[in-house]
Every structure is written in C-alpha cells, then in structure tokens.
Amino acid sequence: DVKVTQSSRYLVKRTGEKVFLECVQDMDHENMFWYRQDPGLGLRLIYFSYDVKMKEKGDIPEGYSVSREKKERFSLILESASTNQTSMYLCATGGTYYEQYFGPGTRLTVT
Amino acid sequence: RKEVEQDPGPFNVPEGATVAFNCTYSNSASQSFFWYRQDCRKEPKLLMSVYSSGNEDGRFTAQLNRASQYISLLIRDSKLSDSATYLCVVNMRDSGYALNFGKGTSLLVTP
Numbered sequence: 001d002v003k004v005t006q007s008s009r010y011l012v013k014r015t016g017e018k019v020f021l022e023c024v025q026d027m028d029h030e031n032m033f034w035y036r037q038d039p040g041l042g043l044r045l046i047y048f049s050y051d052v053k054m055k056e057k058g059d060i061p062e063g064y065s066v067s068r069e070k071k072e073r074f075s076l077i078l079e080s081a082s083t084n085q086t087s088m089y090l091c092a093t094g095g096t097y098y099e100q101y102f103g104p105g106t107r108l109t110v111t
Numbered sequence: 112r113k114e115v116e117q118d119p120g121p122f123n124v125p126e127g128a129t130v131a132f133n134c135t136y137s138n139s140a141s142q143s144f145f146w147y148r149q150d151c152r153k154e155p156k157l158l159m160s161v162y163s164s165g166n167e168d169g170r171f172t173a174q175l176n177r178a179s180q181y182i183s184l185l186i187r188d189s190k191l192s193d194s195a196t197y198l199c200v201v202n203m204r205d206s207g208y209a210l211n212f213g214k215g216t217s218l219l220v221t222p
Contacts, residue, residue: 031208042214043155043198050208058209090154098143098202100210102154 003027004093004103012109019078021106023091031094032074034058034066036087037105043090049074081110115201117213125221128189132216134199135181143202144175146184148195149215155198158184189220 007022025032033048035058045058047066055066063085067075078085086109092100117134124130136144144161159166161173161182172185182199199213 033209040214043212045209048209094208097160098208098210099145099157099160101157105154107152 004091004101006089006091006103006106008106009104010107010109012111013078013081014111015082017078017081017110019081019108019110021076021078021089021091021108023074023076023103025072025074025093025101027093027095027101028071029093029095030071032068033092033094033100034064034074034076035090035092036060036085037090038087046076081108083110086110115199115211115213117199117216119214119216121217121219123219123221124189126189126191128220129185129187130189130218131186132184132197132199132218133181134183134213134216135179136199136201136211137180138201138203139177139180141180141201141203144173144182145200145210146171146173146182147198147200147212149198150195155212158197186218189218191220191222194218194220 003026005024013019034046035043037043044060049055049068065077089106091103115136146158147155148158149155159168161175165174170187174183196215196217198215201211
C-alpha cells in the first residue's frame, strides 16, 4: 500500500510565523502535490513537483513556497502565516495512471 | 483550469437504496477519471478509476460518457458505512499530472 505521511495532524501558529509542513512518501513516486481544502471551496492545488528540485505553481501559490530536496519528501512553507491560511492542508503523491494518494492532512490554525 | 461540477447534495437515502451521482467536466481532452471518497475530517481516498467501457467494483458501478462529458457513480444496496462525500476527479490533458477535483456530493445513508 502507498503510504503518505504528514508531519503534524494539528498545528496552531501565530500570524507572521514561518510554518513548515512536511510530507513523506514511501512509494518512489516522482509526482507530489500540496492542496488546501476549505468548506465550500473544495480542494485547491497550491504547488506540485515532478522531480527533485522541480516545482510548479498550482492555482493558489501566493503566500506559499515549496522545497523538494529528496524524492520522497515535499515540504510546504508558509513564509509569514496569515489568518486566511487557516485550513486543512493535504499532501498527495501521484501514481502511474494519474491517480493520487493522500496523506492524513494537517489542520492548521493561524491566530 | 477547467472545472468539474457536481451536485453538492446532500443525498439522504435509506439503507438498501440505490443512489446515483453524476458529474460533468468541461475539457473534452480529459484523459483520466476517478471517484474518490472522503469521510468527515479525513483525507480523500481513491474509490475507483472510471474506464471508457464502464467498470464495477462490488456494489459500485462507474460509467463515463465522453460525448456528453459526464461521469456517473451508482451505489447499490447502500450501507450506513457508505455515508461520506464523493468527489468526482478528472485529469485534464493540459495540466500534466495535476487533477481537477469536484467539490463533492454528500451522501447520508440512514437506518
């Protein structure tokens, strides 16, 4: 089975803090993705990566950056957290036929 | 990016009922299609891929109509445990490996 893990299930941060969310997969997949999910808005793609050190912007990259130094690890960085970044953050890895497998999510609250 | 549209529901059905969900997608060049299931406050999980010829997995049947650009999911003999949100998901050819997610259809199966 594909295993995708995320560093925290729940996180509370203050406005202006730098926040790191980490995602690790054990399936040797090349493609990894970061989404956020908000009520009524569905899943929205923030960034994705096709390979180590490669990244592509998704639909809502503003206020976020990413890092992929190793194939199995994809990090999402909130440079200066704001209250409108309170959300559920989901990492996913991409399979051979475009299907994606999700980690358990990090529920981030910015106060 | 193009959209995937679903009826948000909720669909409230008694145990044992048959229920059908539809979704439409806007890009005729789309190539891969999926249904995901998401339980409350959990990550989306792949329920099944959708093939051009239609496919079945136990009580679940998925169908694709490329000409009309819609996808359907039929659940027979509904169980209480089927209560969840069902997400229609499409890969658009011009978005590489990224997926477009519908906002989901909520199903509640009652005793």
